Amino acid sequence: MISFFCRTVFFNLRWLACLLIFIMEIVAATPSIIDLVKVQVQDKAELNRLRQLASDVDEHHSDLQQGFVTIYADDAEQAMLKATGFNFQVVIENLSDYYARRAAKDRQTRQTITHSMGGFRTFDEIEQTLERFSETFPNIVAKFSIGKSYEGRDIWAICISDNPNIYEPNEPTVWFDALHHAREAMSGESLLLFASFLVNHYAIDLTVTRLINSRNILLIPCVNPDGYEYNRQQHPNGGGLWRKNRRKHDNDSYGVDLNRNYGWEWQYDSDNPNDGNYQGTAPFSEPETAAIRDLLAQQTPTMSVSVHSHGNEWMYPWGYTALSTPDDDIFRTYATKIVATNGYMADTAWNLYGITRGASDDYHYGMHKSLAFTVEIGNFADGFWPIPARIPALFNTVQPGYHKIVQWAGAWAEVLTPLWTEQQGNGDEWFGAGEIWNLSLLIKNEGVLPLNAEVSISSHTTDIITNDEPINISLSPRQETLTPSFQFHFSDMINSEIPYILDIALNYEGFTSNEPLKILLDSPRILTDNSTTIAVLGQMAQGNFVRIFVYGTPQVTAEIFWSLEATTAQYLPNIEGAVYLTGNIQPLLKGITDINGQLSWLLQLPKSTELSGKTIYLQALLDYDGEPFVSRLAKVQFE
Ligand code: 0X9
Ligand code: CA
Ligand code: ZN
Ligand code: CA
Numbered sequence: 001m002i003s004f005f006c007r008t009v010f011f012n013l014r015w016l017a018c019l020l021i022f023i024m025e026i027v028a029a030t031p032s033i034i035d036l037v038k039v040q041v042q043d044k045a046e047l048n049r050l051r052q053l054a055s056d057v058d059e060h061h062s063d064l065q066q067g068f069v070t071i072y073a074d075d076a077e078q079a080m081l082k083a084t085g086f087n088f089q090v091v092i093e094n095l096s097d098y099y100a101r102r103a104a105k106d107r108q109t110r111q112t113i114t115h116s117m118g119g120f121r122t123f124d125e126i127e128q129t130l131e132r133f134s135e136t137f138p139n140i141v142a143k144f145s146i147g148k149s150y151e152g153r154d155i156w157a158i159c160i161s162d163n164p165n166i167y168e169p170n171e172p173t174v175w176f177d178a179l180h181h182a183r184e185a186m187s188g189e190s191l192l193l194f195a196s197f198l199v200n201h202y203a204i205d206l207t208v209t210r211l212i213n214s215r216n217i218l219l220i221p222c223v224n225p226d227g228y229e230y231n232r233q234q235h236p237n238g239g240g241l242w243r244k245n246r247r248k249h250d251n252d253s254y255g256v257d258l259n260r261n262y263g264w265e266w267q268y269d270s271d272n273p274n275d276g277n278y279q280g281t282a283p284f285s286e287p288e289t290a291a292i293r294d295l296l297a298q299q300t301p302t303m304s305v306s307v308h309s310h311g312n313e314w315m316y317p318w319g320y321t322a323l324s325t326p327d328d329d330i331f332r333t334y335a336t337k338i339v340a341t342n343g344y345m346a347d348t349a350w351n352l353y354g355i356t357r358g359a360s361d362d363y364h365y366g367m368h369k370s371l372a373f374t375v376e377i378g379n380f381a382d383g384f385w386p387i388p389a390r391i392p393a394l395f396n397t398v399q400p401g402y403h404k405i406v407q408w409a410g411a412w413a414e415v416l417t418p419l420w421t422e423q424q425g426n427g428d429e430w431f432g433a434g435e436i437w438n439l440s441l442l443i444k445n446e447g448v449l450p451l452n453a454e455v456s457i458s459s460h461t462t463d464i465i466t467n468d469e470p471i472n473i474s475l476s477p478r479q480e481t482l483t484p485s486f487q488f489h490f491s492d493m494i495n496s497e498i499p500y501i502l503d504i505a506l507n508y509e510g511f512t513s514n515e516p517l518k519i520l521l522d523s524p525r526i527l528t529d530n531s532t533t534i535a536v537l538g539q540m541a542q543g544n545f546v547r548i549f550v551y552g553t554p555q556v557t558a559e560i561f562w563s564l565e566a567t568t569a570q571y572l573p574n575i576e577g578a579v580y581l582t583g584n585i586q587p588l589l590k591g592i593t594d595i596n597g598q599l600s601w602l603l604q605l606p607k608s609t610e611l612s613g614k615t616i617y618l619q620a621l622l623d624y625d626g627e628p629f630v631s632r633l634a635k636v637q638f639e
Helices: 002-029 044-053 075-083 095-110 123-136 185-201 206-214 225-234 287-298 328-342 349-353 360-368 388-408 572-577
Strands: 035-040 057-063 068-073 088-092 141-148 154-160 173-178 216-220 301-309 313-316 345-348 371-377 413-424 436-445 451-459 471-475 480-482 486-490 500-508 511-519 533-537 545-551 557-565 586-592 598-604 615-624 627-630 634-637
Touching (some): 035 075, 044 057, 044 068, 044 075, 057 349, 068 075, 075 088, 095 388, 123 154, 123 225, 141 287, 173 185, 185 216, 185 371, 185 388, 206 511, 287 360, 301 360, 301 388, 313 328, 313 360, 328 371, 328 388, 413 500, 413 511, 436 451, 436 471, 471 480
Antiparallel strands (some): 035 068, 035 088, 057 068, 141 154, 154 216, 413 436, 436 480, 500 511, 533 545, 545 598, 557 586, 557 615, 615 634
8 A cells, every 4th residue: 555655646746747748848839938028237237147048139239327237037037026026017029929910910001012020021932032133133133042041041142243153253242141030030131121222223223233243242131040940930920039140059058140150259258058149159150150161262242231220320330348449430431421321320330339349240350351241221110020010110221231332342433522623715614606615524533442434525426526535534542533524515596495414434353334523504694683693591510501592583493503512722613603503413393383483492411510610502593484594503501
């Protein structure tokens, strides 16, 4: 009896142990439910203590001054925090589910076709997209695998270039990668949308055609296929929160942060493989980063972009130190130009994120001197899985920047200002019939490689002719020059009522691009109170609004153009009296003057230190019953 009892107890205990292990295995195999949690943190010391306990601390979306830190944590971690005396608040319960639900709701209400994983492409769909590009555009797209992931998946890349199957070392390489972090869905998507833009504009858009023909454009939309697939398996409708790759460690924990595993100033910071930022056991210990390292060595880019989400930032090295790189001015100049188009923050990774070692941009730049940027797409509300409705808008925040990077990755000529001087004429500095004018161009090499270009200007009319030969210019990176002048003869038959268009042809890197240069011919008119004039009211200060008025007869169509130019003394005398607007001419206002003969417009002046001392030129193009009239230039200067 006793022995039977003992046996039963023994048996039950064994059974219980089995059951426990079984449950534990289920718990371990089932990914825990993760909440977005705000933890109260007083100081650095407490933050360090939190770092020990919480595996996924989002220090970037935290505010120590306000006394809180954002973390992504499951119930077990939250219990641990409670037990160790932390105060916290769950802001979004079951974050993955939250992302998936809001995506589903968005897709339901708007019937648009988006991709299956919460609006984003799965790994298979990414591969199919790349395959489709290479099948549809075999002359400019080649798909290839740069190596295998830890679990043996291909890390896909495409090369967009002429002769895409051959690496042409004379063409500068420009590099884009995304999804180092598996949960940052918009990062990969942005590269596929960009690739689509490029291939669909080939042979249609002159600039895109030049870029594809003259550059080796590499795109690697999913650096971390295992992590990305893991997220799909756990959360097929989007919302997965796995960040690292899927390396299995001894203690049943998983993953190395691929953006901590690069071999530039790498350090063995954490011995806890559970950390969301675990750097691995050695630089390039992971097959994913090793594959990138090897391709980088073969096809070293002049410029590169590594895309992440989220944070609305465009950053550059270093991340490992507070010191600035020797190329800080160059980095800042380029980044500043880009964020002028999207309002992102531009700064070093250190200034934006604090210390991060082993990140990809530091390696690109440290090892190869590539001008490497890291982009964080989207804001905190977008999170890791923005709603599908936001995808186009988010893409639009980075597309101009990507485009500029491709341009700047080689030589890149930009005609800043055409400068006209009256060589033979009545000396009034207005174009006139029978006159001879000289034109020279202020040209800047915006790119990172030397520019050797042949510049020629042609006209499609016998009313304005030049016999001058093309001019050769050589410009080092970011240097500008005023070309020698081309001489133009204006015929006696010149018609002051039509705009003439000249063609500026720039031939470099084996490709010619043409830029139109529009000139309007008219003589100045004396503007009286009841005639038409253009006036600017208000103070010209940066960040202000000014009101622009056109006074005229009712029912006159008016169009105001504006351009922004540097007012070096050199150009002023010429621009003052001339009837053309140069540079980035932008239509500001188009309409019909009202009964009182007044048309007005509020112009918001950009707030930027780059504008101080510069001048805006405004000019109205008016139409009196089909009779065009060009007003005088209104010149307004920034303080
Ligand atoms: O932590 C990261 O790897 C990046 N942020 S994310 O939220 N996407 O994980 C920021 C990296 C900053 N450091 C460098 N760019 N060097
Ligand atoms: Ca090529
Ligand atoms: Zn990231
Ligand atoms: Ca003249």
